[in-house]
Amino acid sequence: MSTWERFNKYYLQSKELEFALDISRIGFDDSFLLQMEPKAQAAYDAMEALEAGAVANPDENRQVGHYWLRNAALAPDPSIRSDIETCLEAIKTIAADVHSGTTTGSSGSIENCLVIGIGGSALGPQFVADALGCPQRDKIKLYFFDNTDPDGMDRTMTALEGQLGRTLCIVISKSGGTAETRNGMLEAKAAYQRSGLNFAQHAIAITGKGSKLDAVAESEGWLNRLPMWDWVGGRTSELAAVGLLPAALQGIDIDRMLSGAAEMDNATRIRETQNNPAALLALMWYQATGGRGAKDMVVLPYKDRLMLFSKYLQQLVMESLGKELDLEGNTVHQGIAVYGNKGSTDQHAYVQQLREGVHNFFVTFIEVLKDRKGDSIEVDADTTTGDYLQGFYLGTRQALHENGRESITITIHEVTPEAIGRLIALFERAVGIYAHMINVNAYHQPGVEAGKKAAAGVLELELQVLSALKAQAGEALTAQALSAELNCPENAENIYKILKRLSVNNRGIQLKQDGLPHETTFLSV
Ligand code: PA5
Numbered sequence: 001m002s003t004w005e006r007f008n009k010y011y012l013q014s015k016e017l018e019f020a021l022d023i024s025r026i027g028f029d030d031s032f033l034l035q036m037e038p039k040a041q042a043a044y045d046a047m048e049a050l051e052a053g054a055v056a057n058p059d060e061n062r063q064v065g066h067y068w069l070r071n072a073a074l075a076p077d078p079s080i081r082s083d084i085e086t087c088l089e090a091i092k093t094i095a096a097d098v099h100s101g102t103t104t105g106s107s108g109s110i111e112n113c114l115v116i117g118i119g120g121s122a123l124g125p126q127f128v129a130d131a132l133g134c135p136q137r138d139k140i141k142l143y144f145f146d147n148t149d150p151d152g153m154d155r156t157m158t159a160l161e162g163q164l165g166r167t168l169c170i171v172i173s174k175s176g177g178t179a180e181t182r183n184g185m186l187e188a189k190a191a192y193q194r195s196g197l198n199f200a201q202h203a204i205a206i207t208g209k210g211s212k213l214d215a216v217a218e219s220e221g222w223l224n225r226l227p228m229w230d231w232v233g234g235r236t237s238e239l240a241a242v243g244l245l246p247a248a249l250q251g252i253d254i255d256r257m258l259s260g261a262a263e264m265d266n267a268t269r270i271r272e273t274q275n276n277p278a279a280l281l282a283l284m285w286y287q288a289t290g291g292r293g294a295k296d297m298v299v300l301p302y303k304d305r306l307m308l309f310s311k312y313l314q315q316l317v318m319e320s321l322g323k324e325l326d327l328e329g330n331t332v333h334q335g336i337a338v339y340g341n342k343g344s345t346d347q348h349a350y351v352q353q354l355r356e357g358v359h360n361f362f363v364t365f366i367e368v369l370k371d372r373k374g375d376s377i378e379v380d381a382d383t384t385t386g387d388y389l390q391g392f393y394l395g396t397r398q399a400l401h402e403n404g405r406e407s408i409t410i411t412i413h414e415v416t417p418e419a420i421g422r423l424i425a426l427f428e429r430a431v432g433i434y435a436h437m438i439n440v441n442a443y444h445q446p447g448v449e450a451g452k453k454a455a456a457g458v459l460e461l462e463l464q465v466l467s468a469l470k471a472q473a474g475e476a477l478t479a480q481a482l483s484a485e486l487n488c489p490e491n492a493e494n495i496y497k498i499l500k501r502l503s504v505n506n507r508g509i510q511l512k513q514d515g516l517p518h519e520t521t522f523l524s525v
């Protein structure tokens with residue numbers, strides 16, 4: 001079959017959704033679809049049960065309800081329904097009060113918002129802010145703390161210098177105990193205090209009821225608190241308060257995002273696989289990766305506004321699918337690696353390898369039909385910059401195809417709030433369906449917890465090392481000697497690295513003798 005014939009056969013288009021999916025450049029045939037149909041039907045059953053309120057996250061004994069957020073009537077329980085509606089109203093009221101000047105900061109009307117969160121509590125808001133906003137025109141300008149990097153926070157705070165009295169601070173953490181977010185909150189609070197401002201008067205918490213963050217916000221009398229429910233996962237929380245409050249403040253029409261997501265939910269809930277874009281995506285992932293992540297997914301949106309979509313999808317896909325165990329407890333080491341940035345920019349970076357190098361990936365192109373608001377100049381006779389952008393997309397796709405490299409293309413009309421809602425909903429459901437096909441729990445993240453525990457161990461070690469060195473003030477010791485003294489020889493390397501950093505940060509540790517790690521000595525001063 002020619003590529004044109006395959007394109008016509010496997011091009012799924014929805015005029016209502018201003019959306020199309022082209023899977024013709026993945027090397028499957030009809031027998032694959034036939035053979036996978038029982039798996040697809042089983043996944044629809046599971047998704048139906050999930051939407052009806054089944055415990056779809058067994059490890060944490062939780063329901064999985066992000067689909068209810070854009071259609072509260074679907075929620076299995078009237079109290080959940082009313083929680084969703086009440087929260088949406090609260091978000092709109094907060095935003096309206098800020099925009100109208102009813103809510104002000106200590107220095108006057110609110111102009112900026114500092115969002116503090118990490119992972120699922122940051123990536124969605126960052127993606128949406130970049131896709132739909134324009135810092136020069138937004139009603140409120142958004143800034144982010146999404147790490148515990150002191151210099152990173154300083155850079156953001158420098159941009160906000162002299163403006164904290166007009167800056168709202170939204171602290172987002174579902175668990176309310178995430179160290180990076182807590183640190184960001186404390187750094188922000190200290191900055192407000194240094195400016196003689198009351199942090200609580202500018203702060204809103206979005207967190208689980210009764211969490212540590214909730215308790216702090218309540219006891220300090222923060223401006224507001226909005227809920228994060230245990231049935232919404234971090235990486236699927238963009239359409240909960242996590243994403244909606246920052247977007248509403250920025251001036252984005254959140255109802256349009258929600259309705260776009262609801263439309264895509266309707267289109268991906270159907271059981272006719274050939275007409276279900278999320279199922280087709282999941283099936284293509286299965287085909288391209290052998291159902292075991294054998295190939296990476298490169299996400300290439302040809303649109304600057306969608307640059308952060310690759311990063312957002314990286315978390316959504318990798319944190320959801322990257323699992324050691326399947327649902328029966330068998331070791332499977334599943335996942336699909338995701339990376340990407342944007343086209344045509346990436347053609348001047350790694351696309352060389354995609355075309356000619358190691359063949360370990362498939363590409364998901366995202367094409368946006370509308371070039372810009374208004375008309376374009378001609379950069380050559382009858383040729384615009386948008387023509388070039390499309391030329392590079394089609395050219396790259398062809399060049400990859402000629403070398404046997406597979407690709408999917410998603411086409412949208414324009415980057416609107418509806419389109420963003422649809423893209424989020426499409427990939428959320430594709431991840432859910434694929435997870436069922438490979439039999440993993442997409443809604444927990446034990447690996448993230450393991451990293452958090454290990455980091456806590458390192459911080460505890462640092463305290464022990466500091467106190468051991470202090471107890472021997474004036475004596476220069478190697479990391480190895482300290483590890484022996486602390487009865488943890490296996491930690492010599494970590495101790496060396498901890499002390500090396502402390503010695504350059506004015507933390508009472510001096511590097512006495514610098515050399516190879518085993519020769520280097522440190523002193524408490
Ligand atoms: O998707 C997830 O569950 C994670 O990425 C979390 O969002 C992230 O770890 C932050 O957690 P929290 O919102 O509890 O601070």
